[in-house]
Amino acid sequence: MGGKRSRPDRVLLLVTGGRDRELLGTWLADEPGYEAVGIDGPDDLADVEYDLCLVDARSFDRYGERLLARRESAAPCYLPALLVVPGGRDEREGDGRAVPAGETARAVLDDVVELPVGKATLRRRLENLLRGRHASLELTAREEQYRELLRLTPETILLVREGTIVYANRAAAALFGVDDAAGLSGRAITGLVEGTGAARLGQVVGAVEREGELDEFVELDLAVDGTERTVELAGVTVTYEGEPATQLVVRDVTEERRRSERLTLYARAMEAAAQGVTIADARRDDEPLVYANPAFERITGYDAAEILGRNCRFLQGEGTDPEAVAEVREAIEERRPVSVELRNYRADGTPFWNRLDVIPVRNDAGEVTHFLGLQRDVTRRREREQRVAVLDRVLRHNLRNQLNVVRGQADRILAGDEVDPGTARTAASGILRATDELLDIADQARRFREVVAGERREPGVRDVAGVLAAAVAEVGAEYPDATVDVDLPDRVPVYAHDVVGMAFLGVVEMLAEATDGAADVAVRAGELRPGTVTVEVVDRASGFSAADLGVVAEGVETPVAHPQGVELWLLRWSVEHSGGEFDVDTGGDPPRIRLRFRRADDRVERGESTEASAGD
Numbered sequence: 001m002g003g004k005r006s007r008p009d010r011v012l013l014l015v016t017g018g019r020d021r022e023l024l025g026t027w028l029a030d031e032p033g034y035e036a037v038g039i040d041g042p043d044d045l046a047d048v049e050y051d052l053c054l055v056d057a058r059s060f061d062r063y064g065e066r067l068l069a070r071r072e073s074a075a076p077c078y079l080p081a082l083l084v085v086p087g088g089r090d091e092r093e094g095d096g097r098a099v100p101a102g103e104t105a106r107a108v109l110d111d112v113v114e115l116p117v118g119k120a121t122l123r124r125r126l127e128n129l130l131r132g133r134h135a136s137l138e139l140t141a142r143e144e145q146y147r148e149l150l151r152l153t154p155e156t157i158l159l160v161r162e163g164t165i166v167y168a169n170r171a172a173a174a175l176f177g178v179d180d181a182a183g184l185s186g187r188a189i190t191g192l193v194e195g196t197g198a199a200r201l202g203q204v205v206g207a208v209e210r211e212g213e214l215d216e217f218v219e220l221d222l223a224v225d226g227t228e229r230t231v232e233l234a235g236v237t238v239t240y241e242g243e244p245a246t247q248l249v250v251r252d253v254t255e256e257r258r259r260s261e262r263l264t265l266y267a268r269a270m271e272a273a274a275q276g277v278t279i280a281d282a283r284r285d286d287e288p289l290v291y292a293n294p295a296f297e298r299i300t301g302y303d304a305a306e307i308l309g310r311n312c313r314f315l316q317g318e319g320t321d322p323e324a325v326a327e328v329r330e331a332i333e334e335r336r337p338v339s340v341e342l343r344n345y346r347a348d349g350t351p352f353w354n355r356l357d358v359i360p361v362r363n364d365a366g367e368v369t370h371f372l373g374l375q376r377d378v379t380r381r382r383e384r385e386q387r388v389a390v391l392d393r394v395l396r397h398n399l400r401n402q403l404n405v406v407r408g409q410a411d412r413i414l415a416g417d418e419v420d421p422g423t424a425r426t427a428a429s430g431i432l433r434a435t436d437e438l439l440d441i442a443d444q445a446r447r448f449r450e451v452v453a454g455e456r457r458e459p460g461v462r463d464v465a466g467v468l469a470a471a472v473a474e475v476g477a478e479y480p481d482a483t484v485d486v487d488l489p490d491r492v493p494v495y496a497h498d499v500v501g502m503a504f505l506g507v508v509e510m511l512a513e514a515t516d517g518a519a520d521v522a523v524r525a526g527e528l529r530p531g532t533v534t535v536e537v538v539d540r541a542s543g544f545s546a547a548d549l550g551v552v553a554e555g556v557e558t559p560v561a562h563p564q565g566v567e568l569w570l571l572r573w574s575v576e577h578s579g580g581e582f583d584v585d586t587g588g589d590p591p592r593i594r595l596r597f598r599r600a601d602d603r604v605e606r607g608e609s610t611e612a613s614a615g616d
Contacts, residue, residue: 009130010035010049010050011036011050012037013054015084020084020115027119037049045067052130053079054084055082057100068108080133082125083112156252157249157250159245165188168182172250175231176192192224201233208236208246209246213236214235217233217234229252234249275295276296278372279291281369282361282371288308291308300375313325315354317344320345324340331358352379355376360372403434403438405431405433410431459495459497462498465492468488468523471501475508475512485519487524489523494580496574496575500575502574503567503573506570507593510543512543520537521536521538522535538592539591546591550586552569552584
């Protein structure tokens with residue numbers, strides 16, 4: 001056994017000179033795993049290192065008290081001693097070689113062997129004692145490691161016996177606000193906290209003492225020096241300094257709990273937010289989404305299964321501004337925030353304007369780990385801005401032109417004291433025409449106001465065939481030379497705003513005003529999509545250009561690309577705010593407009609669905 005150790009077992013040989021000592025010394029020298037050590041006098045015994053002592057009766061009389069002192073100082077390590085006595089002698093003889101008696105002998109001597117003894121027997125007797133020595137050394141080393149671990153661990157450790165602290169590590173000192181952990185020893189465990197937490201703490205400690213352990217951590221709210229703390233506590237019964245004790249592990253989870261509460265609050269806020277919230281992982285290729293709140297699903301029409309794991313660019317389409325996309329990509333690459341407005345597309349293909357804010361999220365080391373995306377559907381605002389821009393353009397351009405005409409003709413009349421009658425008539429005619437144009441502009445502004453006001457009302461059930469028939473009849477009466485062919489069922493109820501009739505009237509009138517005005521108007525139920533009604537207007541007289549149709553279909557006009565009037569805009573807006581769809585086909589000849597409405601219940605009574613006049 002001694003050979004398994006990193007060093008030989010040291011055997012202190014306290015046997016008086018003679019044949020016995022010589023034989024024992026020779027055997028120890030020849031036997032592997034042992035090293036014989038000796039001393040010159042009693043004073044050396046305090047300093048010599050040994051694992052086992054071989055002592056005879058005479059030497060025990062001399063060194064017995066010192067051996068006892070060494071044994072006590074070595075505790076809790078076991079330091080064995082083996083008494084050797086010559087065989088065949090009367091132990092009661094007073095020659096100094098009898099077996100010692102008394103308290104010291106019983107406390108120091110572990111075994112007795114008679115000499116002479118066989119080598120195998122002696123080896124076995126020594127190994128039996130050294131086995132206990134080795135076990136005690138290992139146990140002591142483990143206890144020292146355990147104590148050091150308790151001292152250094154960041155977890156608060158308390159050892160409690162019968163409700164009183166017998167050990168506390170330095171983490172406990174920090175938790176309970178004392179300068180030295182030793183100052184906690186001897187204090188009642190319940191005296192460390194205030195209020196109802198003390199009773200609850202006592203109950204937990206008592207449960208550990210009765211059951212031997214807690215299967216899981218128990219959360220407690222404690223007050224320490226007036227400060228509220230939340231802790232998790234677990235316990236187990238251990239042996240400490242030879243006696244049972246309750247070891248408590250206390251974790252201060254106050255900040256963790258507060259963080260958890262904040263995270264829960266943040267999560268609930270994001271879930272309840274009206275704007276879209278997404279989180280993308282900046283550490284993975286292509287920054288895939290790892291979170292999207294319900295508002296994002298509602299805004300985009302995609303569900304979570306279609307969103308997570310993908311880059312947010314799936315919202316882009318042919319109408320998305322590449323410069324805005326490049327601006328976002330550059331900001332992401334540079335790890336900086338960015339705000340843009342993009343034209344994105346929902347899952348069903350319908351476009352919407354997205355106010356996008358991208359915010360980098362950094363960890364404690366300053367590394368960007370995620371991107372927070374905030375999305376707001378600003379389509380209504382963009383549409384309002386577009387309408388204001390359209391109205392401003394129409395009023396500013398046409399109003400200025402016609403007023404310039406009026407001013408020019410008035411200047412001709414005022415050019416001299418006497419005005420030629422023909423010149424006066426010509427000027428008056430020009431003023432009348434300009435006045436008529438101004439009245440038309442005023443009518444367009446009225447229609448614009450009605451459509452915008454109509455947005456605030458819910459669509460009702462209207463007979464789209466009856467509305468179109470009324471519009472065509474009204475235009476036909478004003479423009480008898482125009483040809484407007486209709487293909488209208490008797491009655492087709494749809495969901496629509498009341499301003500749709502006025503918008504239809506404006507477009508049909510626009511076509512009728514064109515040279516050789518001609519158009520087809522048709523209504524077909526269920527065409528293209530079940531549950532819908534399609535209205536198709538075909539321009540056979542070049543009443544509107546393909547460029548104008550393209551601008552209105554795209555939804556954005558510019559200073560250089562815009563229709564002359566507002567009729568097409570009014571039609572689109574009124575249809576879309578009725579829950580319908582506006583589409584154009586400029587690739588064919590002639591060009592055409594297609595409008596789709598949601599079909600209403602056929603059981604709606606006629607009086608509730610038919611408009612008396614298209615312009616009302």
